[in-house]
Every structure is written in C-alpha cells, then in structure tokens.
Amino acid sequence: SVLESIAKADEFELCYCQGNPGVLKRLTGDSKFTDLRDGVTDAFNTVISPDSFDVFESVAFFENNKDNREEIINIILFFLRDVLYKKFEMSEYIVNKDKINHINAFGARVSAKSCLKMMKTVTDIQKARGKNGNYTIAVTMMLLKCREEING
Secondary structure (H helix, E strand, C coil): CHHHHHCCCCCCHHHCCCCCCHHCCCCCCCCCHHHHHHHHHHHHHHCCCCCCCHHHHHHHHHCCCCCHHHHHHHHHHHHHHHHHHHHHHHHHHCCCHHHHHHHHHHHHCCCHHHHHHHHHHHHHHHHHHHHHHHHHHHHHHHHHHHHHHHHH
16 A cells, blocks of 8 residues: 555655655655666766766666666656755755765765756756667766766
C-alpha cells in the first residue's frame, strides 16, 4: 500500500516522487533504482574531473542505462538543485544527504550561475531527446557542455 511505501521510503525517494504515490511505491526499496542513482551521481561528477577523458568514460554508463533516461535526468537535476542549496547555505533542504561529499566537491568547483546554466543544459537535453533520437550524442553533449561551464 501507499502508506507502507511512505513508511519505508527515505527522504530522497519521498522528494523524488513529487507526490506521485505510484512512483513512490515503485521506487521504495528498489535496489535497481538505488544503484542507478549511485551510478548517475558518480558518472555526472566526471564533469568536474581534471581529466576530460573521464567524461567520455562515463558516457558508457548513460548508454547502458538509456532505458532509464527520464530517471537519469531527474536524478541529475535533484543533484544540481542540492548543490545550489548547499551554495546558498540552505543545507536543510538537501535531499541527497547521502551524497553530501559529491555535493561538496561539485559545489567547490562550480558557481551558482554555472550550476543554473547546467540545469538548463540538462533540461534542454530532456526536451530535445524526442527530437534528435540519438541519446548517446545528447548525453555526451550535455556532459561536455557542463564540463565547459565549469572549466571555461
């Protein structure tokens, strides 16, 4: 039942579902979603790596999980949102509390303005995904644009 899902859900799952009980029920206790979230966080964090080759290596993760592209985009957006909350000293609103080390490292390399630009880049990829059809190219471009935003 939905009440059981709410009782079992962690803070991230409760926020991620955005009030949709069906999504909450599907995600609660789903180790595949937890693994996806961990992988997305690690793969997206390659944009702050000093080695640009790391970005290209992370594309393989996104390609291998392309059936979950909607979740991937949402996980990245929640992560970037939390980076902004951290930058504005509003840590009580962070939902990726278990990813605070990633959030701190990312936030140390990016300005709030750059973070907002990255969020736009990610949402642009989300909107365009049906138009260009090539997910791998879209993800590669997203990661490279985010990296460029950080490194100039």
